Amino acid sequence: MNDKIRVRFAPSPTGELHLGNVRTAIFNWLFAKKNDGVFVLRIEDTDRNRYVETAVETITNSLQWMGLNWDEGPDIGGEFGPYNQSERLNLYNSIAEKLLLTNMAYKCYCTTERLQQLRETQTKNKQQIGYDGYCRNTSSNQKTNLENSKFVLRFRVPQSGITSLTDSIHGTKTFPNKLIDDFILIKTDGYPTYHFANVIDDHYMKISHVLRADEWLSSTPKHLLIYESLEWKPPIYIHLPIILGSDKSRLSKRHGATSIMEYKAEGFLPDAMLNALSLLGWALDDKTTIISREELTKKFELDKISKSPSMFDIEKLKWINSQYIRTTDNQNLNSILYSFLENNYKEKSKDYPFTLKYLSQITPLIKERINTLNEADDWINFFFHDCRKYTIEELIPKNMTLENTILLLKQSILTLQNTTPFNAELINNNLRTQAVSLDISIRQLLGSLRMAITAQKVAPPLFETIEILNKTRTIKLIEKAIDFLENPVNK
RNA sequence: GAUCCUAUCGUCUAGUAGGUUAGGACACAAGACUUUCAAUCUUGUAACACGGGUUCGAAUCCCGUUAGGAUCGCCA
Numbered sequence: 001m002n003d004k005i006r007v008r009f010a011p012s013p014t015g016e017l018h019l020g021n022v023r024t025a026i027f028n029w030l031f032a033k034k035n036d037g038v039f040v041l042r043i044e045d046t047d048r049n050r051y052v053e054t055a056v057e058t059i060t061n062s063l064q065w066m067g068l069n070w071d072e073g074p075d076i077g078g079e080f081g082p083y084n085q086s087e088r089l090n091l092y093n094s095i096a097e098k099l100l101l102t103n104m105a106y107k108c109y110c111t112t113e114r115l116q117q118l119r120e121t122q123t124k125n126k127q128q129i130g131y132d133g134y135c136r137n138t139s140s141n142q143k144t145n146l147e148n149s150k151f152v153l154r155f156r157v158p159q160s161g162i163t164s165l166t167d168s169i170h171g172t173k174t175f176p177n178k179l180i181d182d183f184i185l186i187k188t189d190g191y192p193t194y195h196f197a198n199v200i201d202d203h204y205m206k207i208s209h210v211l212r213a214d215e216w217l218s219s220t221p222k223h224l225l226i227y228e229s230l231e232w233k234p235p236i237y238i239h240l241p242i243i244l245g246s247d248k249s250r251l252s253k254r255h256g257a258t259s260i261m262e263y264k265a266e267g268f269l270p271d272a273m274l275n276a277l278s279l280l281g282w283a284l285d286d287k288t289t290i291i292s293r294e295e296l297t298k299k300f301e302l303d304k305i306s307k308s309p310s311m312f313d314i315e316k317l318k319w320i321n322s323q324y325i326r327t328t329d330n331q332n333l334n335s336i337l338y339s340f341l342e343n344n345y346k347e348k349s350k351d352y353p354f355t356l357k358y359l360s361q362i363t364p365l366i367k368e369r370i371n372t373l374n375e376a377d378d379w380i381n382f383f384f385h386d387c388r389k390y391t392i393e394e395l396i397p398k399n400m401t402l403e404n405t406i407l408l409l410k411q412s413i414l415t416l417q418n419t420t421p422f423n424a425e426l427i428n429n430n431l432r433t434q435a436v437s438l439d440i441s442i443r444q445l446l447g448s449l450r451m452a453i454t455a456q457k458v459a460p461p462l463f464e465t466i467e468i469l470n471k472t473r474t475i476k477l478i479e480k481a482i483d484f485l486e487n488p489v490n491k
Numbered sequence: 492g493a494u495c496c497u498a499u500c501g502u503c504u505a506g507u508a509g510g511u512u513a514g515g516a517c518a519c520a521a522g523a524c525u526u527u528c529a530a531u532c533u534u535g536u537a538a539c540a541c542g543g544g545u546u547c548g549a550a551u552c553c554c555g556u557u558a559g560g561a562u563c564g565c566c567a
Contacts, residue, residue, distance in 0.1 A: 248560075
């Protein structure tokens with residue numbers, strides 16, 4: 001008896017993986033990990049029109065980035081392959097043949113024009129929309145005349161009775177069969193539809209639990225009908241609540257970034273994404289908001305999945321991400337940050353080389369100030385290239401004059417020159433002493449210096465910044481500011 | 492239009508055998524700290540969609556209403 005838990009994530013290669021897909025993948029993955037099961041990746045590429053060449057790679061990259069490793073899949077194979085549906089056409093066809101023989105399916109020669117018109121009339125007359133069974137009872141004699149024209153294979157849905165569906169989180173629901181139309185199994189191009197392929201694959205791949213989005217709930221009776229006709233045992237269904245955008249409609253492009261790779265590009269950490277997405281429609285208890293990958297795989301429970309759809313909140317994601325940034329140790333964070341900024345900074349940093357070592361001094365200063373990796377840029381910019389973009393007003397502290405400011409800056413150069421060793425602590429002490437002797441507040445002093453050195457109102461802690469820049473560079477920057485104040489017209 | 496799903500602070504949620512000052516987190520506001528910005532700490536505002544029942548007692552059980560969402564493709 002084989003009761004091993006086997007789940008699958010089955011995206012179609014039509015583009016990027018969006019947040020909803022990823023959440024589905026996460027729940028499948030967690031469920032497999034928690035129960036020592038198998039996580040299968042299956043590519044549902046039965047739509048030749050929407051097929052995107054690069055999509056499979058994008059999908060696998062996204063999954064890998066998120067750390068959702070699969071045990072069986074198109075690239076690594078497995079006992080129940082192949083894992084691309086396009087490579088399983090023979091299987092689908094043989095089953096289709098079987099259904100045709102037992103009269104559970106029939107060929108339909110209706111043109112798309114007829115079907116479209118049918119739908120229009122149904123809509124206009126406010127009738128139930130769906131295939132009207134035109135070819136359902138056409139005799140085989142008539143059909144032979146049509147043998148040359150294109151046909152689809154339709155499932156012959158029982159016209160009476162009910163199909164009942166038991167879902168782990170929604171309970172048992174019943175659907176009258178007469179409301180289900182004769183849906184298509186095989187398209188004119190010979191490829192199966194989702195309804196058909198997914199049932200066959202789930203069966204042959206021995207999938208025990210199907211965790212998929214709520215939007216499939218209404219078509220599940222169709223799938224159940226196929227299982228029944230083939231005398232197969234259906235898997236256990238778990239329909240996951242849908243993720244909504246900020247306007248409560250289904251998450252889509254309108255809501256900004258939806259693809260997982262966009263989040264990667266914005267500097268979100270994979271573990272933070274995992275944490276945040278896991279908590280969308282699932283909760284461990286009444287207080288946990290930060291939960292590690294490991295803990296998640298230990299404590300994930302199906303019965304804690306909520307029934308209602310949830311809105312995706314970018315603010316909470318940012319907060320969770322900031323928590324992960326802060327708890328990553330400095331060295332680790334530094335290399336993450338380095339590779340994140342590398343491409344951009346290699347050429348951008350004209351005045352000072354962008355190296356792992358140099359960055360490692362800076363990283364601790366911004367660690368608690370950024371929510372996402374890409375926010376780092378605003379903070380550390382000036383470390384790598386000098387830019388004087390301040391105005392005279394910005395250099396002059398509150399309640400001070402131009403002359404006093406120039407004096408203050410000149411005095412600061414002297415102070416810094418005499419600071420040895422040149423470390424933050426001593427710089428701190430000496431500048432404070434200087435402020436007292438000039439009879440100004442440390443606030444005033446640092447305000448002006450900060451602008452002169454970093455060209456920003458808001459910057460990392462100044463004493464550490466000065467130490468990292470080193471004495472020569474700092475003094476040069478202050479000299480520039482003085483020069484600017486003394487000869488503004490030339491600039 | 493038909494079928495199905497759902498309903499606790501603005502948002503994510505706890506509440507699973509009816510009895511809680513309805514808890515936590517994000518966000519927001521105020522204060523403390525402070526070298527700018529953060530971080531941190533304290534405090535605060537804020538919810539059971541509505542209407543009927545059942546019950547001594549309902550966020551919790553039942554019925555109805557409303558609202559939102561999904562599905563109804565030779566897309567998945």
